[in-house]
Amino acid sequence: xxxxxxxxxxxxxxxxxxxxxxxxxxxxADDKIAEFTGGAEMSDGGITLTAPEIAENGNTVPISxxxxxxxxxxxxxxxxxxxGVATFNFGPMAGSQSASTRIRLAGTxxxxxxxxxxxxxxxKASSTVKVTIxxxxx
Amino acid sequence: MAxxxxxxxxxxxxxxxGDVVTIKSLISHKMESGQRKDKEGNLIxxxxxxxxxxxxxxxxxxxxxxxxxxxxxPYVQFEAKVPEAGEFVFTWYDDDGSxxxxxxxxxxx
Numbered sequence: 001x002x003x004x005x006x007x008x009x010x011x012x013x014x015x016x017x018x019x020x021x022x023x024x025x026x027x028x029a030d031d032k033i034a035e036f037t038g039g040a041e042m043s044d045g046g047i048t049l050t051a052p053e054i055a056e057n058g059n060t061v062p063i064s065x066x067x068x069x070x071x072x073x074x075x076x077x078x079x080x081x082x083x084g085v086a087t088f089n090f091g092p093m094a095g096s097q098s099a100s101t102r103i104r105l106a107g108t109x110x111x112x113x114x115x116x117x118x119x120x121x122x123x124k125a126s127s128t129v130k131v132t133i134x135x136x137x138x
Numbered sequence: 139m140a141x142x143x144x145x146x147x148x149x150x151x152x153x154x155x156g157d158v159v160t161i162k163s164l165i166s167h168k169m170e171s172g173q174r175k176d177k178e179g180n181l182i183x184x185x186x187x188x189x190x191x192x193x194x195x196x197x198x199x200x201x202x203x204x205x206x207x208x209x210x211x212p213y214v215q216f217e218a219k220v221p222e223a224g225e226f227v228f229t230w231y232d233d234d235g236s237x238x239x240x241x242x243x244x245x246x247x
Contacts, residue, residue, distance in 0.1 A: 060209040077207050081173055084205035088216075091198025095158030095217030099200065102209040104171065 029076050029083035029112070036074045036087075036114055037122045046123035047073070049113040055105065058131040064100035067115035067123060073097070074116075079109025107134045143167050145240045147228050152247035153220045161192070164213045165230050165238065171206035187212060189231040195224040220244055 033042075047067040055061040065073050065088070075085040088099050097115075105111070112126045148162040165187065172184025186206055192199040199218045218226070223246045229239045 064215075080207050082206060085207040086205060087203040089198075089201040089203075091193075091200060093194045093197045093199040093219050095160075095199075095219045098217060099202070100213075100215040102213050104207045104209055 029078050032074070032076055032083055033112075033114055036072075036116070040122050042114060042122045042124040044124065046070075046117055047113055047115040047125045049075075049111065049125040049127050051111050051127040051129050053128075054130045054132070056132045058105040058107065058134045060102045061105050061129060061131070062100065062102050063111060064098065065113045065115075065125075066096070066098035067113075067117065068097055069118040070097040070115040070123075071118060072116045073099070074114045075103070076112045076114075077103065077105055077109060078112060080104070080106045085111075105129060105131045105134070107131050143232075143236075143238055145228060145230060145238050147226075147240055147242055149226055149242040149244055152245045155221060155246050157220050158217050159220055159244070160215065160217050161226070162213070162215045163190075163192075163228055164211060165190075166211050167230075167232075169206070169208060169210045169212060173206065185233050187230045187232055190214060191229045191231075192216070192218070193227045193229075194218055194220070195222070199226070220246075222246065 049065050051063045065075060067073055071090060073088045076083045077085050085103050090097050108130045110126050110128050115123045117123060143166060145165040150159050153159050167187050170182055170185040174182050176182055184206060186204060188204055190202045190204060200216050204212060223244060226242045227239060229237060231237055
């Protein structure tokens, strides 16, 4: 098989697109985090993210987050077409800074939670969930 | 307006003053993510509930922003303080502008 100049160029372009794609996805998630924290450093303690290790059905994956004293918690699914999942803002009548919900995951990926703590600092937790059947309809 | 939207919440009927109660909420909604395609290959437009708020006697308990990654029939469990008898107001905001709400009273035992 012979490669013309045009074929070679097209292949090179294709390869470039493939290498750039995963980077773009994580960049979108990083943008979300930067928007939430304003670029501040994140510590590891102070937030708990509970997610199953293996989820059979990516359409409904139960997760819960808890960060004592936090004013807001951002939840992201790093491998979804759009990384945002939810933002919880806790008011003065919140009994605890915790919440549970059910989320969609497109495939095996990391779920990340970032909490804005009462003193203005940020904490991050992440958990890898293995997904057997993806939940974004394909 | 999305059809068959029905909010359901579970709040204890009574609590001791100052107690923290667990509240479970669920609203039936298809939460169309905007990623799926129909049989002809056309994208089905996004239609989700994008915000959910809870207030107790006018003070905020929870204000949650929802994105397409929230599952069908969004379910949220959380905790609230009950310093006095009063009323919880739950409000869901749909992409299409509809607002669904429901109220639950709680007494001090």
